[in-house]
Amino acid sequence: MSSDHETAMSLPPWRSLLRSARQREGRSPGATWLQLATTAEDGTPRVRTLVFRGWSPRGDLELLTDVRSEKSSQLLSQPRVELCWLFRKAKEQFRLRGRALLVTAEQEPEALLDHWQRLSPSGRMVWAWPSPGEPFDAQGPWPQEVADDEPISSHLLIMRVALERVEQLDLKPHPHLRRSWELRDGWHEQRLNP
Template identity: 60%
Template sequence: MTTLPPWRPLLRAAREREGRSPAARWLQLATVAPDGTPRVRTLVFRGWANGSALDLLTDGRSAKLAELQQQPAVELCWLLPKARCQFRLRGAVLTLPADVELDERQRHWRRLTPAARALWGWPEPGASLDAAASFPAELADNTPPPEHFQLLRIALEQVELLELGGHPHQRRRWRRHGGWIEERLNP
C-alpha cells in the first residue's frame, strides 16, 4: 500500500468543501511554448495514479502536447474558493511504457460519460472554424478512443498550499526529495 504524502488529505478536504462545484475538479496547467513564452489552460483532474502522481486528459492535436514533449516540466494551480486555498503543484509529465499507457488511456475512456467523450469527436482544437464541421454532443460507450485522446500523468515533485483565510495567510511547502516534510513559508 502506498503511503499518502501529508498534503493529500489537505487537498481532499479542500476539494470536499467545494461540494459539487466544477472548481473541485478544475485546475490550471502551465507549460512553456516552443518560443519560450508561458501558456496556461484549464484541465479536469481525472484521478490519482499513486500517492503523488495525478492524471489529466488532453487532445493530442492541441499545442500543449508538443509543448510537453519539448519541456515536460509543469506547474498546476488548483484554486479552491470555498475552502479559501490554493495548491500549487510542480512536477513533470511521465513517459509511460506503451502497454501501460494504452491500458490507462482505455480505462479513462471507459470512465468518461458519453458527453465528456464527445469532446474528442470534435474538430482539431485551435484550427479555423468550419461552419460545416460536426460537434457531436455524445460518443457512445462502444466508441473506441481516438489516437488523439491522450493521458498526461504528472509526477509531482513539490506542493505548496496557500491558505487564504485568516490573517496573515498561511503558506506551506512539501518536496518529494525531502520526504514530503512540511516547511512553513511566509505568505
C-alpha cells in the same frame, strides 16, 4: 498487498489537505478544475484550465489531453509544468510543480480505456471534433456525444504529472497559512511567509 491504512500512511502529507479542500467544495464543477502552465517552443508561457481525473497507482496527478493540441507538443519539448488549483469555498490554493509525461493507448491500453469509460458521452465529444486550435470549420464534425459503445479515440492521452513540489496557501487564518513540501526533502513541511 498493502492495506488501505498503510496506503494512506504512505501518502505525502499535503494529499490529505488537498482532499479536504476538494471535499469542502462539494459538487461544484470548479472543484475539479485546475490551471496548467506550460512553456511554448518560443519560450513564452501558456496557461489553460483542465479537469483533474485522479491519481495514478504511483501517485502521479492525472489529466486528459488531446494528442493534436499545442500542449502535447509543448510537453514533449519541455515537460516541466506548474498547476494552480483554487478552492473558492475552502479559501485555499495549491500550486503543484512537476514533470508531465504523456501516456498513449499503445503504452497503457487499460488505463486509457478506464478513463474513456468514465467520461460521459458528452465528455467524450471533444476527442471526436476537428483538431483543436485550427481555423474553425463549420462542417465539423461536431458531435454532441460519443456513445458508450464507440471505440476509444486515438486522440486521447493521459497526462501524468510526477509532482516534485507542492505549495498550499490557506486564506482562512490571520495571518494566512502558507507552506510547502518537496519530494527531494521527503515531503517535509516548510512554513513560509504568506
